Amino acid sequence: MDEDYIKTLTTEEKIIFLKVFCAMVRADGVIDAEEISFLKKISLRYGVDNATIIDIIKNAATIDYVTETRKITNRKHSLQLIKELCVLANIDESLHDSELDIIIDTANAMGVESDKVVLINRWVLDSLILARTGDIILEQNNE
Numbered sequence: 001m002d003e004d005y006i007k008t009l010t011t012e013e014k015i016i017f018l019k020v021f022c023a024m025v026r027a028d029g030v031i032d033a034e035e036i037s038f039l040k041k042i043s044l045r046y047g048v049d050n051a052t053i054i055d056i057i058k059n060a061a062t063i064d065y066v067t068e069t070r071k072i073t074n075r076k077h078s079l080q081l082i083k084e085l086c087v088l089a090n091i092d093e094s095l096h097d098s099e100l101d102i103i104i105d106t107a108n109a110m111g112v113e114s115d116k117v118v119l120i121n122r123w124v125l126d127s128l129i130l131a132r133t134g135d136i137i138l139e140q141n142n143e
Contacts, residue, residue, distance in 0.1 A: 015048060016072060018039070019065060023063050023102055025039065027102060039056075065106060066105050066106070069081065082110075086120055
């Protein structure tokens with residue numbers, strides 16, 4: 001998916017995105033080693049140093065992602081965050097209620113309409129299906 005938007009985010013917005021991602025992976029009450037690895041990898045994508053993401057992870061239980069996301073006032077950035085959350089929530093081919101709650105709460109905090117969230121999620125799902133179909137057609141990941 002297109003990641004050019006990352007260049008347009010402020011440092012504060014990048015950290016907010018990471019905090020919300022952390023809340024999402026913690027939705028089941030635990031952050032395991034694989035999820036920590038994911039958060040470190042995504043923080044590199046956002047250009048956030050390792051010490052910052054470790055601090056975010058250590059304080060995951062105190063993250064108020066709703067308050068944090070209210071700070072995002074750029075509509076395009078809000079929509080990108082919703083898209084990224086939908087990707088993260090659907091990556092394991094299942095959308096849990098706790099993940100859906102985070103997406104809905106985040107959208108509400110940023111003023112993103114529920115019908116827009118549904119459209120974004122549908123587009124993300126379609127994109128994931130197309131990517132998997134391409135892998136099958138090209139006989140990738142079949143080893």
